[in-house]
Amino acid sequence: MANATTTDHIDIPERDYAAPAVHYLNWQYTASSWLLTLDHKRIAILYLITISIFFMVGGLFATIFRMELLTPEGDLLNADTYNKMFTLHGVVMIFFFLIPSIPAVLGNFLLPLMIGAKDVAFPRLNLFSWYILIIGGTMAVTLTVTGGLDTGWTFYSPLSTHFANTNVFLAALTVFVTGFSSILTGLNFLVTIHKMRAPGLTWFRLPLFIWAIYATSIIQILGTPVVAITILLAGIERVWGVGIFDPYLGGDPVLFQHMFWFYSHPAVYIMILPGMGAISEIIACFSRNRVFGYEFIAFSSVAIAIIGFLVWGHHMYVSGQSMYAGYVFSILTMIVAVPSAIKIFNWTATLYKGNVVWATPMLYAIGFIGLFAIGGATGLFLGILGLDVPLHDTYFVVAHFHYVMVGGMVMAYLAGLHFWWPKMTGKMYPQLPAQVCAVVIFVGFNLTFFPQFLAGWMGMPRRYHSYHPDFQIWNVLSTAGAGVLGVGFTVPVFYFLWSLFYGKTAGSNPWGARGLEWEQCTSPPDPHNFHHTPVVDHIAYPYTGEETLSV
Amino acid sequence: MSSAADTHEHNPHLAHHFETIEQQEEAQSMGMWLFLAQEFMFFGGLFCAYAVWRFTYHDAWFEGSSHLSTFWGGLNTIVLLLSSYTMAMGVYYCQIGDTKRLTNRLIMTLGLGIVFVAVKLQFEWFPKFHDGVVPGQWWGPAGHYADMAAFPEQGHLQLFYFLYYVMTGMHAFHMLIGFGILIPLIVMSAMGKFGPQRFMAILNFGLYWHFVDIVWVFLFPMFYLVT
Ligand SMILES: [Cu+2]
Numbered sequence: 134m135a136n137a138t139t140t141d142h143i144d145i146p147e148r149d150y151a152a153p154a155v156h157y158l159n160w161q162y163t164a165s166s167w168l169l170t171l172d173h174k175r176i177a178i179l180y181l182i183t184i185s186i187f188f189m190v191g192g193l194f195a196t197i198f199r200m201e202l203l204t205p206e207g208d209l210l211n212a213d214t215y216n217k218m219f220t221l222h223g224v225v226m227i228f229f230f231l232i233p234s235i236p237a238v239l240g241n242f243l244l245p246l247m248i249g250a251k252d253v254a255f256p257r258l259n260l261f262s263w264y265i266l267i268i269g270g271t272m273a274v275t276l277t278v279t280g281g282l283d284t285g286w287t288f289y290s291p292l293s294t295h296f297a298n299t300n301v302f303l304a305a306l307t308v309f310v311t312g313f314s315s316i317l318t319g320l321n322f323l324v325t326i327h328k329m330r331a332p333g334l335t336w337f338r339l340p341l342f343i344w345a346i347y348a349t350s351i352i353q354i355l356g357t358p359v360v361a362i363t364i365l366l367a368g369i370e371r372v373w374g375v376g377i378f379d380p381y382l383g384g385d386p387v388l389f390q391h392m393f394w395f396y397s398h399p400a401v402y403i404m405i406l407p408g409m410g411a412i413s414e415i416i417a418c419f420s421r422n423r424v425f426g427y428e429f430i431a432f433s434s435v436a437i438a439i440i441g442f443l444v445w446g447h448h449m450y451v452s453g454q455s456m457y458a459g460y461v462f463s464i465l466t467m468i469v470a471v472p473s474a475i476k477i478f479n480w481t482a483t484l485y486k487g488n489v490v491w492a493t494p495m496l497y498a499i500g501f502i503g504l505f506a507i508g509g510a511t512g513l514f515l516g517i518l519g520l521d522v523p524l525h526d527t528y529f530v531v532a533h534f535h536y537v538m539v540g541g542m543v544m545a546y547l548a549g550l551h552f553w554w555p556k557m558t559g560k561m562y563p564q565l566p567a568q569v570c571a572v573v574i575f576v577g578f579n580l581t582f583f584p585q586f587l588a589g590w591m592g593m594p595r596r597y598h599s600y601h602p603d604f605q606i607w608n609v610l611s612t613a614g615a616g617v618l619g620v621g622f623t624v625p626v627f628y629f630l631w632s633l634f635y636g637k638t639a640g641s642n643p644w645g646a647r648g649l650e651w652e653q654c655t656s657p658p659d660p661h662n663f664h665h666t667p668v669v670d671h672i673a674y675p676y677t678g679e680e681t682l683s684v
Numbered sequence: 685m686s687s688a689a690d691t692h693e694h695n696p697h698l699a700h701h702f703e704t705i706e707q708q709e710e711a712q713s714m715g716m717w718l719f720l721a722q723e724f725m726f727f728g729g730l731f732c733a734y735a736v737w738r739f740t741y742h743d744a745w746f747e748g749s750s751h752l753s754t755f756w757g758g759l760n761t762i763v764l765l766l767s768s769y770t771m772a773m774g775v776y777y778c779q780i781g782d783t784k785r786l787t788n789r790l791i792m793t794l795g796l797g798i799v800f801v802a803v804k805l806q807f808e809w810f811p812k813f814h815d816g817v818v819p820g821q822w823w824g825p826a827g828h829y830a831d832m833a834a835f836p837e838q839g840h841l842q843l844f845y846f847l848y849y850v851m852t853g854m855h856a857f858h859m860l861i862g863f864g865i866l867i868p869l870i871v872m873s874a875m876g877k878f879g880p881q882r883f884m885a886i887l888n889f890g891l892y893w894h895f896v897d898i899v900w901v902f903l904f905p906m907f908y909l910v911t
Contacts, residue, residue: 245701250701251700251701252700252701253701254701254711254715255711255715256701258715316722320715320718320719320722321715323714323718324711324714324715324718325711327711327714328707328710328711328714329701329702329707329711354718354721354722354725355721355722355725356725357722358722358723358725358726358728358729359725359726359728359729361726361729362726362727362729362730363729366729366730366733366850369850370846373819373820373846374819374820374821375819375820375842375843375846376839376843377733377737377843377846377847382839383839383840383843384843385736388733388736392729392732392733661700666703
């Protein structure tokens with residue numbers, strides 16, 4: 134354990150309240166200085182813009198099918214269109230928003246700053262990864278306008294190989310190509326964390342965000358290639374007409390599910406671990422407290438990455454896989470929940486004894502803890518072999534993973550964006566609207582997805598455009614919540630843009646936070662990050678409780 | 685700490701974001717190994733699919749395998765292992781500063797690689813295409829492969845050939861990517877750009893090339909030597 138005495142002699146550094154004359158945003162203005170930039174901070178901004186657009190597109194699909202679900206009859210959309218809407222919602226949100234969200238935006242921006250480096254290890258590869266995402270995105274748009282996709286984001290055979298009438302091959306290729314953006318980003322980050330840390334920045338002095346990104350990158354490198362080849366095989370199989378996965382041609386659809394979930398369960402952790410990292414930073418800052426059990430949180434990230442590779446069969450209890458395999462996967466699923474629980478207890482313990490400051494990022498972070506706890510616990514319901522059989526393919530599952538993905542990751546992403554926005558832009562957004570908006574999102578989210586737990590518990594199946602009239606009340610509530618959520622997600626766009634022009638100058642450290650990016654960098658940072666390579670001689674989060682806010 | 689500006693003057697090959705040349709080399713080497721880990725998982729998915737069907741449809745695997753030419757496959761294995769040798773020698777000559785021999789060995793590596801792909805297409809894939817050994821709607825073994833038509837489970841046999849084309853094709857695709865990297869390396873080497881001070885590109889390409897060879901070393905018995 135790092136000992137507490139090392140924090141004693143650390144003084145709070147001089148605060149810088151002005152913006153620097155030259156920074157990474159204003160030192161060059163041409164289009165090529167953005168589109169051909171090798172600067173990790175500018176690449177982060179490129180990702181931010183890209184995935185914000187994809188988030189809106191994915192949200193639009195959701196809006197359309199939530200409208201359909203207002204009434205039990207299939208009146209707004211026919212079944213085919215409905216299938217396409219939820220499929221495209223899933224594909225866009227997962228592959229083009231959630232997976233790149235925190236790693237590619239905040240990770241790119243913060244990783245070199247937090248470890249005292251001038252850039253990531255391979256800046257060209259970093260830019261290339263963004264272009265791969267753009268190519269994949271272009272393919273996704275082509276897919277959408279040429280008839281979409283109706284197989285669900287999971288591409289299950291025989292639906293994808295035999296019955297679907299849409300362009301499954303193009304969709305498979307889209308996922309394949311986009312996957313390499315994620316793989317190469319993970320590779321870049323792993324090398325950067327291993328080889329580019331500032332002098333004195335040992336592993337146990339690293340911010341927990343870095344540990345989380347590290348664990349995420351392992352999954353990206355080891356998991357993504359498997360789903361890439363699996364989906365490509367399914368695509369080739371469809372064109373070629375030979376059965377690996379298609380039972381009509383002698384293939385085995387359960388093999389597809391094994392290979393698909395081998396990646397796609399770990400991918401769930403690509404979509405939550407980085408969020409947990411951001412939450413650790415924010416909880417520490419606004420509790421003015423060192424994170425309780427630093428080592429436990431750090432190792433729990435790595436444990437999640439490793440055990441996460443061993444639980445994929447919990448998606449397949451009703452697929453016909455061996456019952457004994459089901460037992461093992463069920464037990465392993467209980468085990469993988471332990472590291473997540475450790476994190477929640479440690480965050481809570483950090484809040485206890487801390488001086489809690491209710492700034493906007495903190496509101497999102499507290500929301501994250503509550504919603505992720507519900508999402509995680511209901512994941513255990515579904516991991517229990519017997520209970521999963523009736524709940525499988527109901528709205529209970531939909532509600533569960535939205536509590537993790539939206540209540541968890543999107544909340545964490547917004548928390549991180551609100552926390553580091555002043556660092557990224559040098560401007561502060563107005564606090565009151567932002568705080569109100571955080572509450573609106575929290576309420577809208579629960580209104581949207583809590584009724585889905587109830588409808589699912591009562592047996593409403595997912596993926597149908599019409600349903601039994603008894604479920605209507607829950608669907609009306611859910612659609613109303615989606616409206617509130619839509620407003621909540623839209624307002625930040627306006628106050629963030631507003632802040633760029635009219636926001637007050639943030640200064641280098643508006644939150645009184647600790648960490649190299651706050652204490653040794655200007656806001657916005659210098660094009661080369663640091664004037665001198667920083668030397669680190671203390672533990673992470675040496676908060677004394679006397680830091681002041683200048684918001 | 686010295687600032688970045690003065691360390692730069694020592695070595696023109698040091699990128700601005702690294703502090704020392706050792707740090708840069710370690711980063712490049714680790715990057716390559718991680719890339720190979722990614723490649724391992726990528727082929728791993730294919731090997732997994734292979735394993736499932738190999739043990740389920742053993743008869744079809746035996747039947748399909750008996751129609752693959754051990755001669756051409758074996759020859760190609762030797763060609764590829766030789767190219768690994770020339771590549772390894774290239775790395776050695778680069779590190780001792782013999783640029784002329786380095787260029788030479790890179791060209792030999794490329795030549796052997798081209799022989800491999802040419803043999804594969806000319807003596808293995810094209811004759812099969814010609815005789816209807818194409819899984820899917822064009823399936824219909826004839827000519828040299830006519831006796832395969834008598835095998836009772838044609839679907840299983842097609843699966844064997846499907847995996848054969850996909851896996852050896854994916855391997856050949858990796859070789860083509862290798863050519864695409866080798867050609868600029870040869871040009872740069874001829875211009876004298878490599879030497880004991882600058883060998884990471886050669887070393888890393890060598891790693892990639894050996895990896896591709898090792899994949900073939902597994903593919904050869906998996907398809908050609910099923911008993
Ligand atoms: Cu799972």
